[in-house]
Amino acid sequence: MNDRTARLRQASLDAVPTISAERALLLTEFYRDHLGRHSTPVLRALAYAHLCEHKTIWIGDEELIVGERGPAPKQVPTYPELTCHSLDDLRILDARPLTSYRVPAECLEAYERTVIPFWQGRSLRDRMFERLPEDWKQAYAVGAFTEFMEQRAPGHTVLDDKIYRRGLLDFKADIARSLAALDFVADPEAADKREQLLAMDIACGATIRFAERHAELADSLAAACREPQRRAELQRIARVCRHVPARAPRDFHEALQAYWFCHLGVITELNGWDSFSPGHLDQHLLPFYRQGLADGTLTEAGARELLECFFVKFNNHPAPPKVGVTAAESGTYTDFANIDLGGLLPDGGDGSSELTHLLLEVVDEMHLLQPSSNLQVSRRTPDTVLAHALRVVAKGYGFPSLFNADAVVAEQLRQGKTVEDARAGGCSGCVEVGAFGKEAYILTGYFNLPKVLELALHDGVDPRTGVRLGPPTGGPASFESFEALFAAFETQLRHLVDVKIRGNQVISRLYATEMPAPFLSVLIDDCIARGRDYNAGGARYTNTYIQAVGIGTIADSLAAVQRLVFTERALTLPELVAALDSDFAGQEPLRQRLWHRMPKYGNDDDAADACMARVFDAAFRAIDGRPSARGGVHRLEMLPTTCHVYFGSVCGATPDGRRAGAPLSEGISPVQGADRRGPTAVLRSAAKMDHIKTGGTLLNMKFTPAVLQGEEGIARVAQLVRSYFRADGHHIQLNVVSAETLRRAQADPDAHRGLIVRVAGYSDYFCDLSPALQEEIIARTEHREV
Amino acid sequence: MSASLGTVFNVQRGSFHDGPGVRTTVFFKGCPLRCSWCHNPEGLAFEPEVLVRPERCLGCGACVEVCPRAGGPLPAGSVLGTGGCEGCRRCAGACPSGAREIAGRTMSVAEVLDEVRRDGLVYDESGGGVTFSGGEPLAQPAFLLACLDACRRAGLRTAVDTCGLAPREVVEAVAGRADLLLWDLKHLDPRRHEELTGAPLAPILDNLAAAASLGVQVWLRLPIVPGHTDDEGSLRDAARLAASLPAVRRVSLLPYHPTGTGKLGRLGRPACHSALAAPSPERMAALAALFHPSGVTVTIGG
Secondary structure (H helix, E strand, O other): OOOOHHHHHHHHHOOEEOOOOHHHHHHHHHHHHHHOOHHHHOOOHHHHHHHHHHOOOOOOOOOOOOOOOOOOOOEEEEOOOOOOOOOHHHHHHHHHOOOEEEHHHHHHHHHHHHHHHOOOOOOOOHHHHHHHOOHHHHHHOOEEEEEHOOOOOOOOOOOOHHHHHHOOOHHHHHHHHHHHHHOOOOOHHHHHHHHHHHHHHHHHHHHHHHHHHHHHHHHHHHHHHHHHHHHHHHHHHHHHHHHHOOOOOOHHHHHHHHHHHHHHHHHHHHHHHEEEEEEEEEHHHHHHHHHHHHOOOOOHHHHHHHHHHHHHHHHOOOOOOOOOOOOOOOOOOOOOOEEEOOEEEOOOOEOOOOHHHHHHHHHHHHOOOEHHHHHEEEOOOOOOHHHHHHHHOOOOOOOOEEEEEHHHHHHHOOOOOOOHHHHHHHHEEEEEOOOOOOOEEEEEEEEEEHHHHHHHHOEEEEEOOOOOOOOOOOOOHOOOOOOHHHHEEEEEHHHHHHHHHHHHHHHHHHHHOOOOOHHHHHHHOOOOHHHOOHHHHOOOOEEEEEEEEEEEHHHHHHHHHHHHHOOOOOOOHHHHHHHHOOOOOOOOHHHHHHHHOOOOOOOOHHEEEEEEHHHHHHHHHOOOOOOOOOOOEEEEEEEEOOHHHHHHHHHHHHHOOOOOOOOOOOOOOOOOOOOOHHHHHHHHHOOOOHHOOOOOOOOOOEHHHHHHHHOOOOOOOHHHHHHHHHHOOEEEEEEEEHHHHHHHHHOOOHHHHHHHHHEEEEEEEEOOOHHHHHHHHHHHHHOOOO | OOOOOEEEEOOOOOOOOOOOEEEEEEEEOOOOOOOOOOOOHHHHOOOEEEEOOHHHHHOHHHHHHHHEEEEOOEEEEEEEEOOOOOOHHHHHHOOOOEEEEEEEEEEHHHHHHHHHHHHHHHHHHHHHOOEEOOHHHHHOOHHHHHHHHHHHHHOEEEEEEEEEOOOOHHHHHHOOOOOEEEOOOOOOHHHHHHHHOOOOOOOHHHHHHHHHOOOEEEEEEEEEEOOOOHHHHHHHHHHHHHOOOOOOEEEEEEOOOOOHHHHHHOOOOOOOOOOOOOHHHHHHHHHHHHHHHHHOEEEEEE
């Protein structure tokens, strides 16, 4: 960091997340005048144009990359057309201790007077809940699954290289060609396509105007600026904003600014999940970087400064908060913008370069909450690149995360994409696979696997609420064998997946017809060519995901039932279910036996791992390939974000010895503390899942800092990662534990049993060390923290 | 015990410090030395022993219920099968919390192979393999040799971590089969060596010279225990020894760490070194510098 970027970074860290009513007010004003006067796509495009024309433009001191979604950094707009916050929601956001958002009095007033009266009953969420089937609502209410599109639009979208080669004026020309080619006689959809294409054209113009307004402000700031260097910078900013995104960028600075305007356009138009991401930033910027260095218009330091200014922009944009929150729910500011580094070129070559290293240095220096970053590791990725990423990981920021680029390609080929599109794709959000710039890959909600087992053990009734969610498959006394129990589990699973998909179809059609995204559609192939919106199957590829949660918990639960009830016959299934229903009251020895002495996924234990694979296969069969109402089919993904905590809170005690209400296992990681045989056993267990059949899996591993110490430690961990990826593992996130984590392990050893401490040749489980030794390890860890 | 059976007290996967690459370390039970700082005290006795973690005990009585011995299960540190114990291990099997364990189980060569070949991909990536450690693996020679042969047939690289005290023919047989010997030297002064380990130094050095002449690679491993083995004269002697043997490719100085003291408690013994601190990084660097004149590669830690 230089002085400028250090100050910009600090200003971003210091800015307080605040709710801004500006977007809501502008939108309400527009809808009042225009609702009913245009087709839905054109209405949406004109609404976006209204925002671009009237929202406050911000250019901060010292900034080189400009543009904010809100009126100022960390001012977060709302999207009442999707979901309208109540006054209570806003007050809770303001008051809650964690991830709070300041809500100014004028914002509350605007909501009370203008926003709520107009949008209540009109917001998509309100209309959605009217149409969703009753059994969907019941399953949703008890926590069998969640729904992504209930509050935010379809997202998880990533850009490819197109905006670096072409400007929005070029896309307008494409749109004009598509319009001219419409056949209103032979194509019954031609009239709809016309509206869609007109909307895309309006959206292009609106974005160009948005950039131009930045140029105008930069000019006036320059005119008033007495400091010659800053004046020149402002003049430069004005020139850049007049050129991009209307035309293709000509240099490194313009390339970054072009992306940033597209980013702002997408997240202003709608509030898509996981924000928006630039994809393979190192690959996209490399031609500009090399050209700039060659012709003397750019230096490495200059490129670094621009990248750091660019990174600050992401951090200025916390996630728009949800509605219907309780004070206890903390949520997160992270909006999961994720930058892909390394990976493959479309022709199969290695995508890493000197710019990959420069970006890793920027990631390290900035270590901001946003953007996240990941390294796509292929067989062709040099060890030096992986080692560089691991040196950043060793700092303990939790990123970059590591992906298997070869598996990412294989997963996409299975879905029928071309090999070039698959290689140009990568991962976004947490771990989701997509063909960047060419796909709508839409996550629809988390799915609670242990809840399915609860139903199977209670004849289809949710034990916590007494609500019948599934068909009667028999009480616990009726299962003569493990196979009979598993058959009941599969029946309940299939039923709940059907319920979830029925809801998905309703919601997909609502977005397809009521909430088109014309600007995003400009950016994603082949919406222009097809004259069809991104939310209506216009993208070259459309995949709809359901994300299964709690695979570790359910694998261990089934393995324990299989061993204790059906093999050892130590107790009957009704006895076990009674113990679960009472949360092991008076049965601590049984709980400990289940917790400590049964086969556990994550230890390369074939019995437990077989249960994991069986559940995975059942979920895959229930979900994969089922048609989606937005086009394309449903697919399975294995990631939780933080939903394993919520799902755990609605599940009773489970046969793995987990108490009622405790979190479920997270991602495809083993149950917290159940992995006792070290990292290679975890990786072997996790690789017994067929990752290639998913759209992403998430594996978290914790290490103490000493493991990643020195070049040898880095090399060893790199080898572990490579071996997991050779076995088709999709993703791994290496968390270097903090002293705080070790303190938590002291307080709750059962949840941290697998935490290994290595001290130059000796290793042991942290929780098995004496308190004095634990203190020493904590002291060492603290010493190493930055 | 037949050649295909041995007593093992731990199989640790994902080891970074027992030879090159990422390795699986098989710990053989039983050692002829008695180093007071030993960090694997459950590996000293050849017979299976009772380990108890009192802090995990629920007092549920499950072990008492299943135990056929009058007076109930043996206390921590007892040797299985003594004092009226039938050695049935039911007490440990019944313990719900894992508070009671038996250190030491009989494994066949096939069982060892089934375990150690699981991390084959990691060995491929890292140049790792299998390390036989202990205790003292050479103290179960037939089993060790059978394991080494089986690993070789399975294409797994092997290392043997030894204190060097064993019959010459065993040393030579092992040196002929293993890819690497990790040779532990506690002290180079014969009197101090005997005081610290209870064993003579001379046969260990003779064995080292014999093994080194057979072409196997050797890494010397020197535990640095403050006040016990960090004598600079001894370390200079070790440097000269290392330089005189071309087979020695590396010297590893292993800083003492009191990890093993917790295990003593599980064996029902007092933690005699609990007051002993780990040597500082500066001290380790200074001791490593003693090896620089010899030209041999020296590392701190495995």
